Amino acid sequence: MDAFTSPLTALALAALVVLLPRAKRRLELSLAKQPGLAGHSRWAQRVARWLPGYSYDDAPFFNADAAPAELVAQRRAGLTALGQRLAARHPLSIAATADVRAGLADAQFTRRYRVPFQFSALVSERLPLGNVVQASQGVQVQDLDGQWFYDLTGSYGVNVLGYDAYKHCIAEGARRAEALGPVLGSYHPCVLDNVRRLKAISGLDEVSFHMSGTEAVMQAVRLARYHTRRRYLVRFCGAYHGWWEDVQPGPGNPLPPRETYTLSDMNPRSLHVLRTRTDIACVLINPLQALHPNSPAPGDSSLVDSSRRAGFDRAAYTAWLQQLREVCTERGIVLIFDEVFVGFRLAPGGAQAYFGVQADMVTYGKTLGGGLPVGVVCGRAALMRRFRPERPADICFARGTFNAHPYVMASMAAFLDQMERPEVRALYDGLDERWNARAAQLNARLEAADLPVRVANLSSIWTVIYTHPSRYNWLLQFYLRDQGLLLSWVGSGRFIFSLNYTDDDFAAVADRFVAAAHAMRHDGWWWTQPATVSNRTIRRELLREVLAQRLYSPVHSSQQNRERQHGL
Incomplete structure (x- = not known):
């Protein structure tokens, strides 16, 4: 018996010697991951494949938070008026955007993911946006209807110095590379x-x-x-x-x-x-x-409640x-x-x-x-x-x-020249203090007006955060557009200011931001819900809704028809 068990014991001990260090390393790796789906990529993919697609019809769209009937009526009127204002001011840009979207996959994607998917079909139907622009000047851009917007997109981060500076770089780069051409x-x-x-x-x-x-x-x-x-x-x-x-x-x-x-x-x-x-x-x-x-880049397509958090500790x-x-x-x-x-x-x-x-x-x-x-x-x-x-x-x-394309290299040289100019260097003097003060000023105005929204910033990169539980925070991007502020497709998740924003420019943006928040509250989208409502209860209700859709209720044919009609 001993002669038989001794080799088994030795094998077991050898296996432990091999496996225990591996198990220990694996456990340490797991403990170093962020809790939740954001830190576990495989589980996030599984959940994404499992999540059913469905759209809210008219009633649940306006009453996703069980609001009183009079508030739902207020919301309907507010959304109709907002959509009419956008359509009246930007008809040429809206029409051009629809033409572009018909053959451009990127435009189809960004349209779909401006808001949480349940709201997307009806938003596309009732809140038309134009995303074709024809001119830029200072810190503003102009659409096809001649309307000027303060630019908060930052061209995805490209626009650090201001569009006029880059126009100069491109023109100067073309001049320097012209003799060589695209060699x-x-x-x-x-x-x-x-x-x-x-x-x-x-x-x-x-x-x-x-x-x-x-x-x-x-x-x-x-x-x-x-x-x-x-x-x-x-x-x-x-x-x-x-x-x-x-x-x-x-x-x-x-x-x-x-x-x-x-x-x-x-x-x-x-x-x-x-x-x-x-x-x-x-x-x-x-x-x-x-x-x-430990949070992904914030975007309004995932803004299902008010749990978005941001803050910079240098x-x-x-x-x-x-x-x-x-x-x-x-x-x-x-x-x-x-x-x-x-x-x-x-x-x-x-x-x-x-x-x-x-x-x-x-x-x-x-x-x-x-x-x-x-x-x-x-x-x-x-x-x-x-x-x-x-x-x-x-x-x-x-x-x-x-x-190392000649035109790119020459434009790069022109940009690096710009970076050495005294007036550009001056933009960096007190940079953090300037942008932190601007964020603090805007937050003070929002708090004084008892508006449930604040901003957090890393210098000139900003994120909007929300202070009271709500299903409708993503709507703020449309009220901001109505006030003449141009955001990228991630909405209130990221504002990117160019460094050439003057105090007067920023004051105009702040005024419009506050006006947009007032308008959104006036239309009933932010209301004082019962004390029992929290971000957690909103997410629990959403989970029940998703499970019901997955298990019992396929997407209604009317919803499918609406999505097909609007290219979603």
Whole structure:
């Protein structure tokens, strides 16, 4: 008996020796993830596939929160009047937008996801929006009907200095590149100076040019894996690094995460994972997450209640980045700052200068092209090399036909010239203090008027948050449009101001914001609900509704017909 059991015991002990460390590492990885779907990509994908599509008919649209009958009537009248005002002021822009949308997939997507999906069909029917514009000047843009809007879109982050500055960069770039034209493969002479200045700005050794921010991040991660000979990258919960598979797991990506760890931001357990694992090639940081750690980029399509939270603590986030820098240095992990969005917005030296932390690699995009598409990787020389002299067939290939396009490089040179002008440098003097004061002023006005809305900001990047439980906060974007404020398709989730906003410009925006909030309250969308109503009870009711739709009630044919009619 002993002769038989001894080998089994030895095998069991050997299995424990092998499996226990693996189980321990797996548990540590799980503990370092953010609780909830945002931190668990596979579960988020499963839920997304399971969630049924359905639309509210007329009655539930106006009474999703069980409001009194007189309030529902007030809402109906308010929505009708709002839709009529929008249609009367912008008929040409609305018609052109409908024509564009018929053949443009991007426009179809953004229309569908402006609001929570249950409300989308009726909103598209009754609140027409025009998204075709023809001119820009100062901090405003003009639609086809001659209406001027204060621009809060920031062109997805491109517009740091103001549209007039980029018009100059593009015109100057075209003038400088005109003699060469679109000659590809060789380099325009301005490339040499661009490289020199980008090395100085980034504090790094070498540069490579690409055609988008997503492509730049792809190359940075690719090089980190090549040089460390490790597979995994670490991204933090909620952070956006482009739309390619490894950095955008979860809903929106048809593939599950494969070689990506999504960890909790500003969490000591994440630091422990970095210290103890040997398979991590790089850590990706998007400094924009400092405004809403562990939450995805806020958009009104997910604004089903008032639980959106945002707030920036510069000291705390700086300390976190310093800890990351220390751990990455200790473990030979490549620290990559993804500054595609925030680069040149927080400081002339970007987020590295703003937070005082040096990365191993940094990616830029957006504004750096002077208004034209671009992506840039800057890195230490040892990381930027794409070959191994001792292994000539072992290369890390990366090329692009339009990399270092002469017109893009010349516009970039013009942008970098702009950044050195005294009047542009002056925009950064007291930058945080100026924008923090503006946010505080607006919040004071909203509080004094007892309006259930506030703003949070990371310098000139703002998010709107809501103070009382409501199903209808997403409607604010339409009242803001009615007041002449242009938002991107994510609505009140993100305002991006250009740095050339004067105090008078901002005062006009603040007046219009407050007027829009007053109008929305007047039309009955924000009402004092019973004390038993909270964000939690709203989500519970929504869950019951979704389960009922999934289990018992297929989408009504009238709803399907409406969606087909409006291209949804």
